[in-house]
Amino acid sequence: MLDVTSKALFHGLAQVSALQRFASKYGMRRGGFARRFIAGETVAEAIDAVADLPGKGLGLTLDYLGESVASAVAAAAAATDYVGIIDQIVASGIERNISLKLTQLGLDVDRATAVDNMRRILEPADAAGFFVRIDMENSPYTDATISILETLRQQGHTSIGTVIQTCLKRSEGDIRKLNALGVRVRLVKGAYKEPRTVAYQQKSEVDAAFVDLMRLLMDEGTYPAIATHDPIMIETAKAYARSKGYANDRFEFQMLYGIRRDLQSALVAQGYRVRVYVPFGKQWYPYFMRRLGERPANVGFVLKGLLSDRS
Secondary structure, three states, rough: HHHHHHHHHHHOOOOHHHHHHHHHHHHOOOOOOOOOOOOOOHHHHHHHHHOOOEEEEEEEEEEEEOOOOHHHHHHHHHHHHHHHHHHHHHHOOOOOOOOOOOHHHHHOHHHHHHHHHHHHHHHHHHHHOOEEEOOOHHHHHHHHHHHHHHHHHHHOOOOEEEEOOOOOOOHHHHHHHHHHOOEEEEEEEEOOOOOOOOOOOHHHHHHHHHHHHHHHHHHHHHEEEEEOOOOOHHHHHHHHHHOOOOOOHOOEEEEEEOHHHHHHHHHHHHHOEEEEEEEEEEHHHHHHHHHHHHHHHHOHHHHHHHHHHHH
16 A cells, blocks of 8 residues: 555645745756756756766667646647757767657647647657657546557557556556557556556555566567566566567566666666666656655655755
């Protein structure tokens, strides 16, 4: 129950305006408490932060943070930002891989707005050889996310993938559908507070679902991404791949920027592919709080940073 309780706590803290103001003032300054987990507030800072990853044998995906945009104007502005980010990534020479959220592009306005803004991003992304991952948000958006992904693929945008959360009870059906379409899936446990009607509440249930869905993706999926920092889940995935005779390049592990760097390096040394999910942008606070709720062990690091910031 600890993971569910912590998710609820940090979900609540993410809504506290006073904490948001404090975080904005202190979190991202040099040496700030959020710098371990957020690569910067601008794409230039993010590109600089990931410059050493290729030399360590690590892949990357950049995620320009933002979500829950309420107007078509703001959604169009986010799409324009992403087009500029694509240009800067190309100019920098780093890996051409990005992640984004549909509510950042207007899904809460209407479906057509999100699709149009996705197409604005995918046209230059496809031309430049990018892979684009559509992040999965909380359960009310699952159907719309998968539907929009299907629409975009039908329109010829095939270098796109999405994310499936093992905490949701529906996820096996979603993965079977995506596998049949040849969609690249990123498998995660899930960082959102979800009701028990749609999601498992016990860690043991989420873990069991993760293992089952990992096996399904390895058997039938298209280059799945196994996204976890849990050593038990990682060892289980490695053991299953060995038992089936699957090559290490059939799948990849994914981890978050700033978390378990030791484990990232160890997996690369063992011959596995590892990609680092690299968030950046001014709208970092909600993401940051979800990461604390997902892995409470990070709280100690943040508290140390807060004390140093105030000293």
